[in-house]
Amino acid sequence: PSSSITASGTNNNSNGVAKSFIPSKKFIGSKPGYVFRSSDLGTGYYLDEQNQQQQQQQQPRIDDGNQRNAKRPRFEADQIEPRSVRFDASRDTTQLIPNNNNKRLTGSELLAQVEAQQEESAPIKTIHDLSSRGIQSSSTSFLKTLAKNQLLRAQHMDHPEKFMMNELALNDEIQQFNSVAVNMKSYSYLVQYKVMEGWLTCLNHENSDVAMSVVSVLVEMIDPLLLQEQDLGGDEEEGAITPMERLENMNVLVTAFVKGGGLDLITSNLGRYDESVEEDAKGVEDVLTLVESLLDLDRAGVLQFDNSYAAEEEMDGTMKKIPSSIVSCICQQTTFLSWLFQRIEKSNDGDSDEPTTTTTVADSSISPAVIKLHASEILSAILQHEDYSGETNGLCKLSSLPKYWSVFDDNDGDESDKKPAAASTKGEDGKNESITIDGMETLLLAIATYRKQDPQVEVDCEFLENVFDALAASLLREDNVADFVEAEGIELMLRCLRQKVHAGGGALKVLNFALSGSSSST
Numbered sequence: 001p002s003s004s005i006t007a008s009g010t011n012n013n014s015n016g017v018a019k020s021f022i023p024s025k026k027f028i029g030s031k032p033g034y035v036f037r038s039s040d041l042g043t044g045y046y047l048d049e050q051n052q053q054q055q056q057q058q059q060p061r062i063d064d065g066n067q068r069n070a071k072r073p074r075f076e077a078d079q080i081e082p083r084s085v086r087f088d089a090s091r092d093t094t095q096l097i098p099n100n101n102n103k104r105l106t107g108s109e110l111l112a113q114v115e116a117q118q119e120e121s122a123p124i125k126t127i128h129d130l131s132s133r134g135i136q137s138s139s140t141s142f143l144k145t146l147a148k149n150q151l152l153r154a155q156h157m158d159h160p161e162k163f164m165m166n167e168l169a170l171n172d173e174i175q176q177f178n179s180v181a182v183n184m185k186s187y188s189y190l191v192q193y194k195v196m197e198g199w200l201t202c203l204n205h206e207n208s209d210v211a212m213s214v215v216s217v218l219v220e221m222i223d224p225l226l227l228q229e230q231d232l233g234g235d236e237e238e239g240a241i242t243p244m245e246r247l248e249n250m251n252v253l254v255t256a257f258v259k260g261g262g263l264d265l266i267t268s269n270l271g272r273y274d275e276s277v278e279e280d281a282k283g284v285e286d287v288l289t290l291v292e293s294l295l296d297l298d299r300a301g302v303l304q305f306d307n308s309y310a311a312e313e314e315m316d317g318t319m320k321k322i323p324s325s326i327v328s329c330i331c332q333q334t335t336f337l338s339w340l341f342q343r344i345e346k347s348n349d350g351d352s353d354e355p356t357t358t359t360t361v362a363d364s365s366i367s368p369a370v371i372k373l374h375a376s377e378i379l380s381a382i383l384q385h386e387d388y389s390g391e392t393n394g395l396c397k398l399s400s401l402p403k404y405w406s407v408f409d410d411n412d413g414d415e416s417d418k419k420p421a422a423a424s425t426k427g428e429d430g431k432n433e434s435i436t437i438d439g440m441e442t443l444l445l446a447i448a449t450y451r452k453q454d455p456q457v458e459v460d461c462e463f464l465e466n467v468f469d470a471l472a473a474s475l476l477r478e479d480n481v482a483d484f485v486e487a488e489g490i491e492l493m494l495r496c497l498r499q500k501v502h503a504g505g506g507a508l509k510v511l512n513f514a515l516s517g518s519s520s521s522t
Contacts, residue, residue: 139193187249203265271406376466398439468506
């Protein structure tokens with residue numbers, strides 16, 4: 001027998017730890033915690049590891065029982081961190097958010113903090129069921145979130161942290177409708193279940209990010225290219241949509257947008273966007289893209305407003321003529337045309353009227369030169385439309401356009417940017433006259449910049465050509481021809497021809513339109 005076996009029957013080393021192996025040539029009796037066998041170390045008693053693990057697993061249970069019987073420590077009131085429970089409407093869960101009593105965060109700081117948390121954990125919400133029932137369910141969720149947001153904003157006007165999570169949930173509810181663009185048959189459901197009404201309400205939201213989300217979704221859905229796409233499964237596949245159904249559903253969606261005042265709302269949103277901020281510059285570009293898509297659909301004859309939108313009865317019983325095209329809506333119901341002229345007049349850097357010297361198209365942010373170019377393209381398309389060049393359309397001539405205004409300018413405290421009706425001057429007869437802008441002068445000044453030199457970059461070259469196209473198209477109206485001659489437009493065109501610069505070709509085109517008008521205008 002080994003000398004390591006004590007008289008008490010236990011086998012410990014000098015440190016009180018049981019040996020893993022006790023050599024023994026033959027079995028001399030059982031030993032607690034050991035098993036007699038032959039293995040790698042030879043024949044003898046090996047430590048029973050399985051029995052030891054079971055004892056270790058039972059040990060914490062005993063400790064827990066002792067802790068339950070012990071008294072819980074008592075904490076003072078100032079040692080407990082105050083916490084508030086916030087409702088997350090997007091997941092129907094609660095989140096514990098520590099109160100920060102040391103520093104009061106601003107609305108933008110709270111939004112940035114919560115957005116960072118959302119990006120880490122929140123998946124992108126989409127609509128998988130594009131049937132009538134699926135759109136109805138998504139519409140109900142969206143409208144409930146919108147109503148909840150309006151209530152929270154009314155109750156906690158000075159505490160944005162109270163409705164910040166709900167506002168992010170509202171943004172997710174809006175973005176989920178991007179997936180509807182893959183099935184144009186669902187467009188009518190958006191109108192039927194009042195999704196479009198909710199979008200129009202969001203366009204007037206205090207948070208510009210919510211309005212930009214709506215415009216972004218509309219850009220995806222009101223895309224002329226969707227009318228040219230073919231169903232992958234063919235016409236025989238269940239749920240396939242025919243080209244005629246595409247046109248009808250697109251017309252239903254756009255008509256609801258226009259009749260609900262969507263053009264005026266997106267025009268007002270342009271007044272609160274700061275193009276120096278990347279998100280706002282993207283918002284301006286989305287608005288321009290949306291208007292351009294509407295003009296393309298109108299030019300292609302896709303939009304057909306019903307008879308109920310052709311006329312409207314005034315308060316005094318007379319009939320008011322309602323616009324029958326997108327161009328008429330823009331010119332008669334909004335100041336979008338005035339915004340285009342103001343944006344064209346604005347320099348690319350905001351400090352100088354010199355031509356653009358450097359333009360990097362590959363920049364991640366949208367440059368002011370690109371927005372200016374896009375504005376000139378839309379202006380040219382509007383002035384070339386037959387509804388503007390018509391003699392009896394009642395649209396304003398370029399020299400007396402109403403000044404651009406936005407409902408959001410009232411919050412800035414700048415009296416010069418409010419609605420033109422509020423800012424007026426006294427005329428010779430003592431009556432109030434609304435402030436207007438001279439679009440004809442704006443076009444001539446844009447051309448005058450290049451009367452002695454050529455554009456240095458491609459963006460400026462395209463911009464100049466768009467200005468010439470817009471000016472030439474405006475001269476189809478006699479009242480604009482008279483203003484053009486009075487503003488010495490003919491002299492400017494002749495100077496461009498004598499200088500033999502790039503502007504000479506466009507100047508020759510403008511002179512052709514001006515001199516081919518009626519005899520009364522010449």
